[in-house]
Amino acid sequence: MIANKLTILTATAALLEPALALGHRHAHHQHAQKRGDWVVATIDGQVAKPSQAAKSAYEPASQPKKEETAAKASQKAAIKEKTQSKAKSSSTQSKSSGSTSGGSAGFSHKRGVCYNNVDLANTFAGDCKNCGWGYNWDSSSGGLKGLNFIPTLWNDQPLHTDRFADNCAQALSDGAKAIFSFNEPDNAGQADMTPAYAAKAHVKWLNPYAGKALIGAPSISNSGLPMEGVEWLKNWVSECEKLGEQCHYDFCNVHWYSEVEYGNTLFDHLKASHEACGGKPIWLTEFAPTGSDEAIADWLKDAIPKLEALSYLDAYSYFKVETGMLMTSETELSSYGSVYASA
Structure with a gap:
């Protein structure tokens, strides 16, 4: 340039x-x-x-x-951005292939899957021997097999809260090791909450599970806009601290998207989030670069060993198990899906 x-x-x-x-x-x-x-x-x-x-x-x-x-x-002439857009880790450094354990979460592997279609998720999980857990932005797995399911409270509206307790009870009975708080409250297109409101809602809905499972802070985007992304997380942590021990979280939950050319910024985002989280572990529960299938596959070959070796990263899941993404059909993995499943 x-x-x-x-x-x-x-x-x-x-x-x-x-x-x-x-x-x-x-x-x-x-x-x-x-x-x-x-x-x-x-x-x-x-x-x-x-x-x-x-x-x-x-x-x-x-x-x-x-x-x-x-x-x-x-192309645009001016930048106008609209983004739709903790327990210590005990992960050990990975080898060039294979997956480490899921840190303090105790998964068989820190690599996981995010999905909407449970049939596709079960098919992918059968091929991903290095996957140990999964989630679907909901509090019910829909029938996930062979992976530790992590329930999510997407936001604090009755559509989600009315069934959250029953679904969490079932998930915990099935061995769930963690529970996710709200989905991207820093994003107006998602849970859309202020840090103060989200902290109080977190206390109400998530704190009852402290000690029963690891509790994640609300997930954040990697937006650079004011009061989004890491800045939102810093403010949420501050609001949570004001509420004392009743505001409990064990790790911070982050998302990342960018062009494959700037894939190294993923690790900058993880580091900044780890610092904002007060040194608690990080879970990377959505990430994906844009680019050709070949470019994404090559990027994953380089990124996965780094994610495995990152001591404060307890878990990660690529976005996502779906046709046109990690899969090309109901039975076949894409080129980069195969890398994610086998690296």
């Missing part, structure tokens, strides 16, 4: 999701569009890096499966 030029590269990925967030609660089979914007800028000839990365987080698996539409790239 040319020095003294401002280059803005925006890739917009449109994703369909159930129209349940933000109070738009229509019939369960309706969908609402979801967008993620990548903005990459270079100034004065410096190396390009994402000023903000897109992110895609989903409603629970109990809702209709989301379908993906093609991404269309465009």
Whole structure:
């Protein structure tokens, strides 16, 4: 890229999701569009890096499966970003292949799967010998087999809270080792909560499970906008500390999306999140670069050993088990899906 030029590269990925967030609660089979914007800028000839990365987080698996539409790239003259976008780790350094144990969570492997379609998840899990756990943005697994299921309280609305206690009781009975708090409250397109509100809601709904399972802080995006991403997490931790011991969390839950060219920023995000979390372990529960299948496969070959070796990272799951992503059909893994399953 040319020095003294401002280059803005925006890739917009449109994703369909159930129209349940933000109070738009229509019939369960309706969908609402979801967008993620990548903005990459270079100034004065410096190396390009994402000023903000897109992110895609989903409603629970109990809702209709989301379908993906093609991404269309465009250029803009000004940066206008809209992002839709703890227990200590005992992980040991990994070898060039294979997976380490899931740190303080005690999984057989720290690698996991996120899914909406449980049949696809079960198929993928059968091929992923290095996967130890899974989740689906919901509090019920829908029939996940062979993996430790982690229930999620997507937000604090009755649609989710009314069945949360019963589903958590079942998950704990089945051996669930952790419970996830709200899904991206830093994101207006997801749980959409202020840090103060989210801390109080976390106390109400998650604290009763302290000591029964590891409790995650609300998940965050890697947005660079004010009061999103890591900045939101810092504020949430501060609000949680004001509430004292009743606001309990064992690890912080983070998401990351960007172009494959800037894949190294994943580790910057993990480090910043670890610091914001007060040194508690990190779970990377959504991550995916954009690029060709070959480029993503090559990136995963390099990234997975680093994730396995990262001492404060207790668990990670690639986004996601779905056709057109980690799978090409109901029975076949994609090229990078095969890497994720076998590396």
